[in-house]
Amino acid sequence: MSMDYFQYLRKEKMPHIWCPGCGHGTIMKSILRALDKLKWNQDDVVVVSGIGCSSRTPGYLDFNTLHTTHGRALAFATGIKVANPKLHVIVVSGDGDAMAIGGNHFIHACRRNIEITLIVFNNNIYGMTGGQASPTTFTGFKGTTAPYGAIEQPFNVCSMAQAAGATFVARALDLDAVAMDRLIVQAMQNKGFSVVDAWSQCTTYFGRPNKWGDASDMMEHYKALTYNVRLSDKMTEEEKAGKYPVGVLHQATRPEFCAEYDKLIERVRPVEK
C-alpha cells in the first residue's frame, strides 16, 4: 500500500542536498514508512541530528526537528527525552558524527539504555567536508585524508552498540528497503536504546576514489560484503570471514533510563498529605 510521503515532508525544503546515487534518501523514506506504520502523532516526534550530510535529514521532515553541533545529537536528544519522556526521540547521525566526534555520547547512550532510536547513516566517509576517511572507512580504502589507503581498523557500529549496552541493535542495507523498514520499526518500538547501522553508498566521495563504480555497482559491493544473520548458522566461518551480518543482531531487556528515573521519583518524593 502506498503512503503519502508529503504528509511527513517539508515539501518547500526540497530539493535535498544529497548527490545523485546517494543512499541517504532511501533511509529517510524508510524512517518515514516506519513512523507511518507506528502512527505516532507528528507533534510528539522529535528528530535530532548532528552535522554532516545525513544530519540535514531533520530539516526535510515535518516533526519537531533539531540540527545540533557535530557529534552531540545524542546529548541534546537525551536532554529532550529525560525532560519530556512522552516525546518519541529519533536521532539521525553519520558514521563520523556518531562514531568519531560523538563516540563518547554513543557509548554512554547505549549504557544508559534511554529510549531513543539512533539511525547511523553509514557511508564509510565524511561526505559533507569532501571525502575524508572516517572511523568506518575499511582498511586499505581511500579517502582524501587517506590517499594511500586507510591503515586503521574500522569501528563495527553494531559490535560497539551491543558491547556498550544498547538493547536493540540491527544492521540494514539501503538496497533492501523492505528489510530496513522492518528493522527501523522494531528499533522504534524497543523500550530502550536502539541502534540501526544503516548502510548507504556515497557515490561521490567513497565510490569514486575507490573505483567502486556507480550506485548500483556500489550496492553490489556492499551486498558482497554482508550476509543475512538468519543464514549465519548455515554458513562456515570461512564464508563469514571479513563480512558483516545484516538483520537484528542483538536484543535484550534491561531497565530503561526514564522509567528507572520515574521509579526513583516515586521512591524519594515526599508523600502528600
Add this chain to the structure above:
Amino acid sequence: MSDEATKPSGTVKFLSGNEACMEGAIAAGCRFFAGYPISPSSEIAEKMSGRLPKLGGKFIQMEDEIASMGAIIGASLAGQKTMTATSGPGFSLMQENLGFAMMAEVPCVVINVMRGGPSTGNPTGPSQSDVMQCRWGTHGDHPAIALSPSTIREVFDTTVACFNFAEMMRTPVVLAMDEITAHMREKIVIPPAAEIALINRRKPALQAGETYYPYEAGEDLVPPMMNFGEGARYHVTGLDHDRTGFPSAAAEVQESLHRRLVDKIERHLEKLLLFEHHRTEDAEVLVVAYGSTARSAKRAVEEARAKGVKAGLFRPITLYPIPEKQIEAAAAHAKRVVVPEMNLGQYKLEVERILGKGPAITGVNRVNGEPIAPSLILSAILGD
C-alpha cells in the same frame, strides 16, 4: 541585594555558595540539571541530584561537559528551566554548545565556579580568571550575560536572576562565581516563594491557523518561544537561519540575525544591570571589584576613609553586559582607579576602555591561589 539578608521573613540557613546556588535554582523553577563532576563546583551537582527527584525534577550525570551543555539545551527546548554547573576546564568544553544556545536562542543557565587556569591549573584554589571567557569564550560575535556574586544571599539572588534573564532574553546566562564564594559559609535568609519574582519564557499569541515563526522578533528583539511537543513542529539549527528557523545563506538574513542577537542585549540593558555603589559619590580613588575580591575591597575602602582618603567602591554584579555608564558615574571625581582581581587584569581592560585617558588605572592582581587581602588593596588606594 545583600542587605535583604537581614529581613525577618523567610527560612534561615547556614549555607555555602554552592548550596545557595542550588537553592536559588530550585526557587527559580529549575527542574532539570545535567552535569559532570569537577572541583570546585561538584557540590552543586551533588545537591541537585538529591533535591530534584524529590520535586519530580530530573538530574542526569552526563559523560562530559560537552554532553551536559547539550542535554540542558535539549531539555530547555522540551520546556524545562535547565542548568549545569562546572569549573574552568569544563567551562572550556561547554563553549561550543554555549554558542549553539546563543545562536538557537535557547534559555539555560551555566554555573562556572572559577578556579585557577589555564588547563588543570589550581583545581581547588580561588580565581577570577574566566572573566573574558564568560564574554568571548565561544567563537563568533555573540551576546553574553554573566553575573558574579559576593555574598551567599547574593548567590541565591543572582542564580534566580540568571534564570529570569535567560527566560526573558532567550539566551544562556553564566554565573561566574569564584571558589571563595562557592565554599564560604554564611547565614542566609531564603525568602518565601511569594517574594521571589520569576520570569518565564514568553509564548506566542497565535490565532488559529496562524504560522509560528520561531525566530521572528518584535520591538523587543526576543522572539516568543514554543516548546517541542506543543504543536508548532519548528526547526532549530546552529546554522545562520531566517525567521522560520531554517538555514539561509542570504546576506541580509545573516546580517540581521547576528545584529539582532547582539542588539537584544542592548535593548534590555537596564533590566540586566545589577551593581552596587559604595561611597562613590565623592570618591577620588575608585575601586572596581567583583566577587569575593569586592569584600576585601569594601574593607580597604573603609580603612582608607578612616585615614581621610575619599575612597569608594563600584561593584559590578552583572559583569556582562558591562554597567558602563555606572562605572563612568562612579569615576566622575576619581583621580585614580584601582581594579583588584584574581587574574592578570581582565576586567581592568574593560575599565580602561570605558574610562579612556581619564584617571590613572592600577591593577592589583593575584594568580597564586590566594585571596586578595584588604591590605593589598589599601596600599594601592593610598598609592604606596
